[in-house]
Amino acid sequence: MEYISHYTSPLGGIIIAGSRNAVTGLWFDGQKYCAAGLDPEHEECTEENILPVFQEVRRWLDRYFRGQEPGFLPPLDPKGTAFQKSVWDILLTIPYGTTMTYGQIASRIASEQGLPHMSAQAVGGAVGHNPISILIPCHRVIGSSGSLTGYAGGIERKIRLLEMEGVDVRKMSVPE
Template sequence: MLYTTQISSPIGGILLAAKNDALIGLWMSGQKYYLGTLKEAMKEKNDYPALLKTKDWLDRYFHGEKPEITELNLDPAGSAFRKTVWEFLCQIPYGEVTTYGDIARKIELKCGKKMSAQAVGGAVGHNAISIIMPCHRVVGADGSLTGYAGGIEKKIQLLKHEGVDVDQLYIPKKSTAP
């Protein structure tokens, strides 16, 4: 059984999901891949311990604190590759950004296999625990703000909240070529 709760935040509504005392999902209202591949029965349970801990973590985060990711028991569902990418997301310091290519190079060093920034981007985009596993801190090599399942405006809000100088970043114009 999955347990869920809805919370409000400065970036809108958030759905949290937990199982076996671990957080397995955090989705923003309107997020792409909302609920991901979860197929199990869900029950709203606002007092489930893992959900209460996550609410507290998010409250502190949105009030300007820098809570540690390690305070939470995270168990997102995904392939070994995606989990490796998500581990690297968790190493990006608060208030800093990195690129998809930088993560790909780190994975190459760890695993000894050639890795593409595009493959990393796919895994980042399917991050089931947004905000806490900070995919919003990943940008294009040229400073472009791309690929955020929660929407670029929410990505910008989160980066500004963390003190990132977003004036150095940009939203790419959509191609009009046929």
Template sequence: MVDIYIYKCLIGNLVLRADNKGLFAIEIASEEDNLDSSLFTSLSKNEHINAAINWLNLYFIGTTPDIDVTLNLNATPFQKEVWEITRSIPFGATTTYGDIARLIAKNRGIKSMSAQAVGTALGSNPLLIMIPCHRVIGADQSLKGYRAGTKIKQLLLDYEKEF
């Protein structure tokens, strides 16, 4: 059974999805989600969603969350590697796709890794904010893509700079 919770925050409504194995999605609510007002109060919470809510509450008061949230990610080993590196980017900091690619290459003992492959892995990130792909920018310091849109990416980066 999949549990769903709607989390209201400065970037809009986030849809959190989890099953008994862990949290597997944090997404911006879309019109396709058809979220009528009754869904905001009647959705059930499981332990993984509760942990994610606590994590997001800490994030949105400007602290680096130190809460263990069990994740249930359906991903390739490469995606998981990129996402783990991305999770280590400090609150308020940024890095580039190329920096992550070079770190993976170094960790694997190979000459190079594609920054575009890193971008593709981040493009499939199912956990917005928690896997902070908004902190990854282009080599020229431009925002490049973001699943929730570059306006929200900039909003999150600006928000983090306030602290």
């Protein structure tokens, strides 16, 4: 059984999805791919019956939106292909307050898999379909030229998230 809970952030409403043991989704209201893969038979938690895993996510988000590195990660169980999961695993290694390019991720996957090359565009597709925004920090991925491209939650949110982490976005470009 999958459950959902709602969280109000400074950047808008957030939907949290999960099982009793792990987070399976986290999306800003209305973002691209919002609730993709969510079980149609899900159950909504109320404040009275909120799951412990959702309490942990809320604690993480509270710290994060206060501008603090949370220092822990709730249990995650994103649904995706083996390739997508390999990309999301790399996203989890990007330190708070730093960025990585799609090309750097592609090079790392190619190296780990013994391949001569990996497409940055394929990496971009996996990053864009990350079902657990913020916790799996897809907002920390930028274009090789410093472009703040490709965030399903919207470029303005991406900018705000990076700024909250202390990233100087003034040196980065915003796509037209």
